[in-house]
Amino acid sequence: MGRMRLEKTTTAHRCVGVSSASRRLWCRLEIPSDLNRVEEVEETILSQCQRYSFTDRDLFALKLAIDEAFANAVKHGNHCDRDKHVRIKYRVTARRADVVVEDEGPGFNPSNLPDPTLDQHIESTHGRGILLMRAFMNNVVFSPSGNSVTLTKFNDAPRNTIEHSIAFG
Amino acid sequence: MLQDAARLKITRDDDVVLVEFTHRKILDEANIAEIGDQLVALVENEHRPKVIISFAGVDHLSSAALGTLITVNNKVRNHDGQLRLCNIHPQIFEVFVITKLNKLFRIYPTIKEAKESFEPLNKQSVI
Numbered sequence: 001m002g003r004m005r006l007e008k009t010t011t012a013h014r015c016v017g018v019s020s021a022s023r024r025l026w027c028r029l030e031i032p033s034d035l036n037r038v039e040e041v042e043e044t045i046l047s048q049c050q051r052y053s054f055t056d057r058d059l060f061a062l063k064l065a066i067d068e069a070f071a072n073a074v075k076h077g078n079h080c081d082r083d084k085h086v087r088i089k090y091r092v093t094a095r096r097a098d099v100v101v102e103d104e105g106p107g108f109n110p111s112n113l114p115d116p117t118l119d120q121h122i123e124s125t126h127g128r129g130i131l132l133m134r135a136f137m138n139n140v141v142f143s144p145s146g147n148s149v150t151l152t153k154f155n156d157a158p159r160n161t162i163e164h165s166i167a168f169g
Numbered sequence: 170m171l172q173d174a175a176r177l178k179i180t181r182d183d184d185v186v187l188v189e190f191t192h193r194k195i196l197d198e199a200n201i202a203e204i205g206d207q208l209v210a211l212v213e214n215e216h217r218p219k220v221i222i223s224f225a226g227v228d229h230l231s232s233a234a235l236g237t238l239i240t241v242n243n244k245v246r247n248h249d250g251q252l253r254l255c256n257i258h259p260q261i262f263e264v265f266v267i268t269k270l271n272k273l274f275r276i277y278p279t280i281k282e283a284k285e286s287f288e289p290l291n292k293q294s295v296i
Contacts, residue, residue: 067231
């Protein structure tokens, strides 16, 4: 499976060392535990989605879900330790985008979280990230240990638009 | 993180404080802590504040931003004030609906309608 690293240059980020043995390419990023780095992750993945004409609504949803998953990985998984990394694996095709976000923490049980929409929790200042991921993605699957989450969004663009973007994009 | 010092545009019209965001990514996860501190400090200095937060031009909102808005709302209530939100993009409004925070906050389409919704100081009770 291929590995892609983002290296910081004076003007931009560049991708190096891309390779893949699989027909449907999975790309990997490894990002230090820094919330400021989420933007480059989103731009990298969403630019791939734009090639396949994902709708604005899909792009909004993906940005939101990646933001929440990355923030959870940095804050709750890696406890903002910049020596730890968030590992991201993503695959974008004409039909769907899959994004895996993994931290170096021990994980957690997502089924133990309180429902933030209940009256007794409605004024809580945290605990809505996973609710939003599940609402905006088609699938959200946590690994058994809970330190990795897979986000899946299907491309809602009309088929003729997708085929045009593949042919000419 | 945004480096621009002027992240919030704050204007006053009589006793109403209008808060606008100067950057469309202002409510991203990386920026929200500092914005929250500025909003709380703003409310701390007011007696019975009437605050409108306009989301015009904001195209993204994290769950951390929702938490910050709840903190600001609580602070406004503690000062016997009123908070109104307005100009929320439909996609972002969906975030409020999913989290049911559209029931907690008083949200209006425009600044004008938000301003007209304030209760007179002698009648106001909560938010």
